[in-house]
Amino acid sequence: MSGSRSAKDFFRPLAVGAPAPLTEIPARPSRAIHFFDPSNPKMAAKIPDMVGKVDVLLGNLEDAIKADNKTAAREGLVKIAQETDFGPTQLWTRINSLDSPWVLDDLTTLVPAIGDKLDVIMVPKVQGAEDIHYVDRLLAQLEAKAGLERPILIHAILETARGVANVEEICAASPRMQGLSLGPADLAADRRMKTTRVGGGHPGYLVRQDPPKNELGVADINAARTTYQQDLWHYTIARMVDACAMHGIYPYYGPFGDIADEVACEDQFRNAFLLGCVGTWSLHPKQIAIANRVFSPSVEDVAHARRVAAAMGDGTGAVMLDGKMEDDASLKQCLVMVELAEQLAAIDPELKAQYDAIEVDA
Numbered sequence: 001m002s003g004s005r006s007a008k009d010f011f012r013p014l015a016v017g018a019p020a021p022l023t024e025i026p027a028r029p030s031r032a033i034h035f036f037d038p039s040n041p042k043m044a045a046k047i048p049d050m051v052g053k054v055d056v057l058l059g060n061l062e063d064a065i066k067a068d069n070k071t072a073a074r075e076g077l078v079k080i081a082q083e084t085d086f087g088p089t090q091l092w093t094r095i096n097s098l099d100s101p102w103v104l105d106d107l108t109t110l111v112p113a114i115g116d117k118l119d120v121i122m123v124p125k126v127q128g129a130e131d132i133h134y135v136d137r138l139l140a141q142l143e144a145k146a147g148l149e150r151p152i153l154i155h156a157i158l159e160t161a162r163g164v165a166n167v168e169e170i171c172a173a174s175p176r177m178q179g180l181s182l183g184p185a186d187l188a189a190d191r192r193m194k195t196t197r198v199g200g201g202h203p204g205y206l207v208r209q210d211p212p213k214n215e216l217g218v219a220d221i222n223a224a225r226t227t228y229q230q231d232l233w234h235y236t237i238a239r240m241v242d243a244c245a246m247h248g249i250y251p252y253y254g255p256f257g258d259i260a261d262e263v264a265c266e267d268q269f270r271n272a273f274l275l276g277c278v279g280t281w282s283l284h285p286k287q288i289a290i291a292n293r294v295f296s297p298s299v300e301d302v303a304h305a306r307r308v309a310a311a312m313g314d315g316t317g318a319v320m321l322d323g324k325m326e327d328d329a330s331l332k333q334c335l336v337m338v339e340l341a342e343q344l345a346a347i348d349p350e351l352k353a354q355y356d357a358i359e360v361d362a
């Protein structure tokens with residue numbers, strides 16, 4: 001890849017004195033990345049109580065924050081971060097876009113003030129590896145200056161056609177890359193898609209059942225036919241999942257703007273979970289429970305996975321379980337569930353109790 005670092009330099013710090021990059025991105029539970037506006041006193045007041053109840057709290061500085069409130073949001077985030085003990089909950093931020101008048105101050109303020117508490121910086125509207133390289137070097141310089149001991153990770157939002165086209169090089173651009181989220185609103189606009197919704201499906205994007213045929217074998221195109229609404233975001237999410245898996249980083253859905261429609265929100269989140277995403281965004285407190293439910297494997301799935309693991313002994317060969325074939329590969333599928341359940345149980349006592357209560361009779 002032109003312009004990328006050679007293998008021998010990939011894990012070298014980009015500034016003298018900056019912390020060494022991680023060689024592996026930790027699989028920390030992040031079912032819900034909960035967005036809040038640090039300049040909104042009502043929202044900010046709720047944040048300390050949310051610690052421990054959501055996997056990630058994200059102080060948003062970009063879109064959805066009024067231009068007049070950009071400084072207040074940045075300062076509000078610094079204050080909340082300094083005054084709060086986040087325990088097992090991660091603290092992330094979404095900085096302003098790289099072409100905005102605010103982003104340089106975002107980074108030069110946040111890293112010295114709260115860099116020791118910030119786990120991940122979400123960068124919006126990432127177009128290609130060059131955007132990640134810019135943030136990567138700047139973070140290294142700021143980390144070195146602040147004497148930080150742990151590198152801050154980068155999460156890119158895919159919300160332009162160019163960003164989607166460059167998804168693999170974005171994931172590969174830095175050892176700081178933690179993951180990707182879908183930005184369905186900006187992406188729809190950039191692609192000139194004809195949906196005005198923030199994420200989710202569209203009733204016009206469908207396939208229709210074939211027409212029934214009459215006794216002469218002629219299709220009756222006027223007969224009632226079932227239609228099936230399709231997922232507008234399937235292609236993009238699937239590309240993100242492959243790019244992330246290939247680079248050992250984590251894919252996330254993104255925002256679901258119809259806060260009132262909890263059913264459709266859950267459906268969209270579940271599609272992403274099934275395809276390989278590890279989490280999603282929550283824009284309103286009530287979306288946290290939906291995300292936590294959807295992105296935790298069900299007790300039934302974990303029970304089945306553990307049964308397969310027990311039945312597979314040393315993990316090789318093929319066995320029959322409930323009339324179905326299980327083998328080395330299906331065991332690997334099951335271990336995805338078992339490992340995720342273990343990671344979640346470590347931070348979620350309620351889930352731990354449910355998973356611990358499973359009895360495995362192989």
Ligand SMILES: CC(C)(COP(=O)(O)OP(=O)(O)OC[C@H]1O[C@@H](n2cnc3c(N)ncnc32)[C@H](O)[C@@H]1OP(=O)(O)O)[C@@H](O)C(=O)NCCC(=O)NCCSC(=O)C[C@](C)(O)C(=O)O
Binds near residue numbers: 037063157159183282
């Ligand atoms: C949708 C809104 C306006 C409804 O806000 P509301 O106040 O009208 O809702 P509510 O139901 O009346 O709220 C009840 C209570 O919960 C509070 N509350 C409400 N939300 C939160 C929250 N997130 N965190 C903590 N507390 C919250 C709210 O302040 C209120 O407190 P109160 O009972 O004391 O009066 C509000 O929830 C909100 O502003 N959410 C965040 C929106 C956001 O961050 N948008 C940006 C991400 S999506 C995006 O950028 C797109 C993307 C990726 O870039 C792209 O696709 O291109």
Ligand SMILES: [Mg+2]
Binds near residue numbers: 063124159185186
């Ligand atoms: Mg956006």
